Amino acid sequence: MLRPRSFFFKLALLLLSTLDVADARRVQDEPFKLILTPIHTATFAFTILFGLIFLIMSLSNSGKLGNRHKVIPSGHRSTIYYVGPVYPILILLATLSLVVFYVLYAVTIVYTLNESVLNLRLLTYGFVAGRDFALHIAHWFIVCAMLGLLFVRERTCAGGQASRVCLRVVRSVLDGILLLALLAVILALAGLEGSLQRNYRREALNWLALQRAYIVLHGLLTVYVISSAFWTWRKLKEDSKYDLMMIGQVVKYISPFLFLLSAYEIAEHALIYGSDILYSSAGALESLLLARIVIVGIANSAILWFAS
Numbered sequence: 001m002l003r004p005r006s007f008f009f010k011l012a013l014l015l016l017s018t019l020d021v022a023d024a025r026r027v028q029d030e031p032f033k034l035i036l037t038p039i040h041t042a043t044f045a046f047t048i049l050f051g052l053i054f055l056i057m058s059l060s061n062s063g064k065l066g067n068r069h070k071v072i073p074s075g076h077r078s079t080i081y082y083v084g085p086v087y088p089i090l091i092l093l094a095t096l097s098l099v100v101f102y103v104l105y106a107v108t109i110v111y112t113l114n115e116s117v118l119n120l121r122l123l124t125y126g127f128v129a130g131r132d133f134a135l136h137i138a139h140w141f142i143v144c145a146m147l148g149l150l151f152v153r154e155r156t157c158a159g160g161q162a163s164r165v166c167l168r169v170v171r172s173v174l175d176g177i178l179l180l181a182l183l184a185v186i187l188a189l190a191g192l193e194g195s196l197q198r199n200y201r202r203e204a205l206n207w208l209a210l211q212r213a214y215i216v217l218h219g220l221l222t223v224y225v226i227s228s229a230f231w232t233w234r235k236l237k238e239d240s241k242y243d244l245m246m247i248g249q250v251v252k253y254i255s256p257f258l259f260l261l262s263a264y265e266i267a268e269h270a271l272i273y274g275s276d277i278l279y280s281s282a283g284a285l286e287s288l289l290l291a292r293i294v295i296v297g298i299a300n301s302a303i304l305w306f307a308s
Contacts, residue, residue: 035115039283043290044109050297051102054095057304061092064308084152090145091307097138098300104131105293129194135296136186139218139261140179142303146225146250146258147175150232153247171228178224182217189214208273215265222262226255253306257299264295 036044065088108131112123155168189210196203233247271288 033114034110036109036113037286039286039290040109040113043286043293044106044113046290046293046297047102047106047109050293050301051099051106053297053301054098054102054304057301057308058092058095058099061088061095061308064088065092082152083149086148087145087152090141090148091304094138094141094145094300095304097134097141098304101131101134101138102297104134125196126194129190132193133186133190136189136214138300140182140186142258142300142307143182143218143221143225144179145307146229146254147179149250150225150228150247151175153236154232178217178221182214182221185210185214185217212269215262215269219262219266222258225258226251229255249306254303257302261296261299261303264292264299268292 104127108123108127151168151172189207192203192207192210196207229247229250233251236247268288
């Protein structure tokens, strides 16, 4: 009988060989051994944990497809709240993207940090690009969902008032420009990273520039979402007690975690490319890897929990 751990390792090898990362024939007859340092073991455990959390969220959100209403929080179980047809789809796509990210990160840990699998080739740039793309596009779906929710609620409450219609059009154009700009950077970043070749300095510098562009645009959109949510909440809370609760939930609970994600991206980039601390301190890189998995996992799970 195939043991679970052996099954997982063979599944990982199948995925890696399919993506041209490894030659499964070289290790298929070798017994599986997962040998990780304590900090890598903790990182792997959190990766599996968050992967399961987002998988459960995905299954739950898949049952809400086609439902244009959300139950009002704070105990008002008999009252539904209109969120539009696109919002549930965006939340589901975000959770599915995070499932893919954590699965690929678990494979990365097993393959690159497992001391019993040192004879295989390094991960291809295409594999890394796909893994990072899953995380970036998940954040894009989350931002889209938040802006879409604010737009739907403002349109529903404002009706056909001319002054508000004009303002909504302006905000919709601005929303579209910012979202398309971030999506273009995400796609360009994934495409360039997937086609990188070792020792190609120019392509590496272009990739670094795109990485910084992503961080800046994601940060700007985060601030824009937070400020828009606060402004919409202040404007609608007097007209709708349900918006007082629902948009207030975005302001009070979701916005801090959106800010945490953006702030962490900036801090991580500064530590990796603007400081020698990681390379002069023993275990600093491993600690940063663990921090990334935990912070990104907690922030995204909290955001999607309140948004679902």
